[in-house]
Amino acid sequence: MTTLSKDTRTSRQIVLDAIAELAGLGHAITRENLQATTGLTQHIVDDNVSRMVDEEGTLRRVRPGVYELVRGIGKMPNVYFTDIGEDSSLIIEVDDCGKLVINDPRVARKIAERLSGNYAQNLMLEMKYQFGMVSQDLMLELKQAKRELSQRIAELEAEKSNLARKLAERPTQSSLGLGFDEPATSQH
Known part of the structure; x- marks a missing residue:
């Protein structure tokens, strides 16, 4: 009987390993590819990627959701x-x-x-x-x-057309209430 060993890597390390794997295979480093490769939630991937772009400089944002690996990944020697x-x-x-x-x-x-x-x-x-x-x-x-x-x-143009159509459907004199729409009758 075999037992499954739990992955003890941090989410950051899992994301870094996935980035190295994607880059090594020549695949695009995208949010979707990282999520699919790591199996982590999109929120965790985004959190790690944001830190790697904004704080560490490990990644560079090419366009929204697409990244490239900056050369020299790893610990900078003293x-x-x-x-x-x-x-x-x-x-x-x-x-x-x-x-x-x-x-x-x-x-x-x-x-x-x-x-x-x-x-x-x-x-x-x-x-x-x-x-x-x-x-x-x-x-x-x-x-x-x-x-x-x-x-x-x-x-707005659709609204204008609707208003113009409604206005055209109304008789003008009766809508003014001037009483010209009925002929006057004389009583003898």
Whole structure:
């Protein structure tokens, strides 16, 4: 007889594993795919995904309900910088990667220039991405507003037609109550 073992992973870990599986298979990372893959409720999936987008940066929202995995998933290693003495030496240590000792300030400047270029490029790409997302969101909101206005205009035109038809069905003089609708009779 076999016993079923209970899954002891947290809902976050279950969602992360599903994201890695979907990405590895080349499938879209959507709310629906995550819910189907994990078996978790949509509320739990949405809660975890929101944290991964807004707080952790593990995911990036491509459009509502569709996400992409940000490179470098996993724990960021600690990075330590140590300035040594008057000779402007610098030690850079990265957990699980090693230590770099820089004794020449020109080398430190060169590294800083190179990394600042990477940072600027990444910042520019992120700004372009964010601008695109805002533009897309505004476009979707504008389309929704146009649909709602078109629907409201159609409703008002139908209402106008109904009122015009009702008005056309009424005799004008009798509706005014002037008494012209009956011929006057003389009594002799």
